Amino acid sequence: MFEIRIHSRGGQGGVTAARLLALAAIYDGKYATAAPFYGAERRGAPIVSFVRIDDKPIRIYSQIRKPDMVVVLDASVMDVVDVLQGLKAGGKVFVNSQQKKTFSGYVSSNVDLTGIALKENLVVSGSPILNTPVIGALAKMGIVSVESAKKAIREMFTDERNVKAAEAAFREMSA
Amino acid sequence: MKKIATGNKAVAEAVKQVRPDVIAAYPITPQTEIVEQIAEFVSGGELKSRYIPVESEHSAMAACIGASITGARTFTATSSHGLLYMHEMTNWAAGARLPVVMANVNRSLGPGWNIWAEHTDALQERDTGWLQVYVSTVQEAYDATLMAFRIAEHNDVLLPVMINLDGFLLSHIMQPLDTIDPGDFIPPMSLPHAIDTKNPAGYGGLTGPDQQFRVRWDIERSMRDAVKVIEKTQEEFAKRFGRKYGFTEDYLCGDAEVIIVAMGTLGKEAEVAVDMLRQEGVKAGSMRLRWLRPFPKLNLKGKQVVVIDRDYSFGRGGILATEITAQTKEQVASIIAGIGGQEVTYEDIADFVRHRCMGTEFWFGVDKYV
Structure with a gap:
């Protein structure tokens, strides 16, 4: 089983990113579940959501304690939340950032998802959309296939700019 | 068809396929996305049910009872305190032998004000004469909802059925969902004691000490008969759709x-x-x-x-x-x-x-x- 914890702020689409990722994994022929952190979500407050991917049906409902990967959609949450908590040794950390972030003992990577969203004019109510480009970056990391990532995005969004943003993130990802 | 859905959406999808005549619901916390999604189906024309937004859960169940007694297929959903507020009417639905189907998202009871998973809400309905099933996956929520209508409306049962799913843990998680076309798996509803609306007559009047125990015993007899109906329904479901369920x-x-x-x-x-x-x-x-x-x-x-x-x-x-x-x-x-x-x-x-x-x-x- 591969377990991912996504850190974001309420309203940034962290839950939708989890859902897209799970759907893409299902299109890859795997089993997946996506879950928000169960509580009252407030806009702007740090939140987490969870994705589990496996070759077998998933029977676990409790929260992810020891993720294989951590995705940070908003780097500013790192000031208030220990995003590395419980992360397995040698686990992956992906941060939405222009600057390269390195975390010793972990495999670190980053892409400027916000910049990509702004370039594609993918903005809703003044906020750049991060949940579709991040799927492109995760596809580059091999978490899901590119085909399934695009299929999942098209299943949930009609605006083709979402796919373009995911493709841009895929290209910019250093891998 | 392979998709991803929450427990709430899965129940709504099943309800859409069963096409109840009447759906009554009260939209307040803690209501569920089930009735929200069904309202969307109805307003978008995908589901041709009569949707009654009532003024309380007590009224939601009362509306289902009123509709069901004419032979209409009915559905509602609730959660936690909403279920408790229905309590008088849940007894009435079972006592009047009406096959109302309801989904309940299991949540704790206040105080303290807590909207998270707990089974005490449904268990306080244990002795009402409702059949109760508890599910554990999004797929099972969907399958159990389909089967609930067939079981409730079976003339050896004619008792309401409650499908229970854990608040947040199942109502909000996203899991794979395979939807099916139930076809004639759920036959049209035929209520033997339905009121003829063109020639209405009242019943459920005063029942004296020489009769009431018979009315209550009849509920228990059907509850016992329901065991076979559930078994057969689950067997038939497995045969047709390939997913096996037991007690x-x-x-x-x-x-x-x-x-x-x-x-x-x-x-x-x-x-x-x-x-x-x-x-x-x-x-x-x-x-x-x-x-x-x-x-x-x-x-x-x-x-x-x-x-x-x-x-x-x-x-x-x-x-x-x-x-x-x-x-x-x-x-x-x-x-x-x-x-x-x-x-x-x-x-x-x-x-x-x-x-x-x-x-x-x-x-x-x-x-x-x-």
């Missing part, structure tokens, strides 16, 4: 020395605990109770039983543990865990088995292992 879902129970009994998502996560325990050499098994009413005969002979209750009856104990000790002479260790959404992991469940103390009650988070 319980048993996991490695055959050679087990200790069996975990739980309902809902805890019962599913218990299977992971069983795998861990087996690796340690503990012969464990999991029996997830699906149907609480009618309560099935559980095969627990010669086993140690660890019952996990996400509910409680003050002054007595875990409700499931009480039900089970009433049925079996086997030793029971009663665990109270998951109250108000308390986090319980498969590791915790394995600990309940490792540290079990037969014949005692253990409150997770309160008591210490001895």
Whole structure:
């Protein structure tokens, strides 16, 4: 089983990113579940959501304690939340950032998802959309296939700019 | 068709396919996305049901009763305090022998104000004459909702059915969902005692001491007959659609020395605990109770039983543990865990088995292992 914890702020689409990722994994022929952190979500407050991917049906409902990967959609949450908590040794950390972030003992990577969203004019109510480009970056990391990532995005969004943003993130990802 | 859905959406999808004539619901916290999604289906023309937005849950059930008594297929959904507010009417629906189907998202009761998973809400409806099924996956929520209509409306049953799914844990999780075309799996509803609206006549009037016990006995007789109807419906479902369900879902129970009994998502996560325990050499098994009413005969002979209750009856104990000790002479260790959404992991469940103390009650988070 591969377990991912996504850190974001309420309203940034962290839950939708989890859902897209799970759907893409299902299109890859795997089993997946996506879950928000169960509580009252407030806009702007740090939140987490969870994705589990496996070759077998998933029977676990409790929260992810020891993720294989951590995705940070908003780097500013790192000031208030220990995003590395419980992360397995040698686990992956992906941060939405222009600057390269390195975390010793972990495999670190980053892409400027916000910049990509702004370039594609993918903005809703003044906020750049991060949940579709991040799927492109995760596809580059091999978490899901590119085909399934695009299929999942098209299943949930009609605006083709979402796919373009995911493709841009895929290209910019250093891998 | 392969898709991803929440438990709430799965129930709504099933309801759409069964096409009730009347859906009544009251939109207030803690209502569910089930009725929100159904409202969308109706307003978008995908579902041609009469949708009645009522002024309370009491009225939601009253509207379902009024519609059902004319022979209309009815559905509603609720949760927690909404269910409690219906209580007078849930008794009436069962007593009037009306096959209303309702989904209940299991949540704790206030105070404290808590919207997280707990089974005490539905268990307070235990003695109303409703059939109750507890599900553990998004797929099962969908399948059980489809089957609920066929079971409720079967003329050997004619009792309402409640589908229970854990608040947040199942109502909000996204899992794969395979939708099907039920076709004639659910025959048209035919209520033998339906009121002829063109020639209406009242019933349910004063029933004296010489008759009331017969009315009540008739509910119990149907509850007993429901066992066969449930079995047949589940068999037929498996034959047609390939997914098998029983009164319980048993996991490695055959050679087990200790069996975990739980309902809902805890019962599913218990299977992971069983795998861990087996690796340690503990012969464990999991029996997830699906149907609480009618309560099935559980095969627990010669086993140690660890019952996990996400509910409680003050002054007595875990409700499931009480039900089970009433049925079996086997030793029971009663665990109270998951109250108000308390986090319980498969590791915790394995600990309940490792540290079990037969014949005692253990409150997770309160008591210490001895």
